[in-house]
Amino acid sequence: MIILPIANENIHLIPDTTNLDIIGNVEISYLDSTFRYAVNYFSNAQASSFPTSKPKSIFELNENRFGYVYLDDRNYVGHSIVENRFNNTLYIEDFAIHSDYRGKGYAHKLMDFIISNSKYNGISLEVQNTNVVAFLFYMKYGFCIGGFDTLFYENTVQKGDIAIYLYYSI
Known part of the structure; x- marks a missing residue:
């Protein structure tokens, strides 16, 4: 297993969709200056996919993005696209692990790599309330809820979903 910077020789391995x-949705509340959440599980999982933030070319990447x-031999395990933000934090734009490798610790290893190679004070990201598995991974990893937006997906096919903003201090 190896984690490499995205480059011309490996950019083609990143899929267009994840x-x-x-399996459910996350309900967020804010009361007495405290965020709380509850997970509502569905009786049947619904298969879904979403586009990755795969760069169209290596030229879309630079010192700020x-x-x-993440590769197993030459097979794709996962990837992450990150962006340097003005407040000395790293924003995770895309974080994905191939379905064949999920639940085996690879997401944790990729996040460890991002953090250990970061020169920033923290990490932020947005996760949909319907992406329960990702949300619970981030919470278990040590991210905290910083806010949510009920209108973020209003003009998309995910209308009604909620954007949850998570933060991690380094």
């Missing part, structure tokens, strides 16, 4: 099962690809 598949996931929608870069990424990593």
Whole structure:
């Protein structure tokens, strides 16, 4: 297993879409200056997919927007696209692990790599309330809820979903 910077020789390995099962949704509340959440599980999972933030070419990456690809031999395991933000934090634009490798610790290893190679004070990201598996991974990893937006997906096919903003201090 190896994690490499995205480059011309490996950019083609990143898929255009990521598949996931929608197993429920996360309800967020804010009361007495505290965020709380509850997970509502569906009786049947719903297969879904979403486009990755795969760069169309290596030229879309630079010192402020870069990424990593996680490989097993020459097979794609996962990737992350990150962006340096003005407040000395790293924003995770895209973080995905191939379905064949999920639940085996690879997401944790990729996040460890991002953090250990970061020169920033923190990490932020947005996760959909219907992406329960990702949300629970981030919470278990140590991210905290910083806010949510009920209108973020209003003009998309995900209308009604909620954007949850998560933060991690380094």
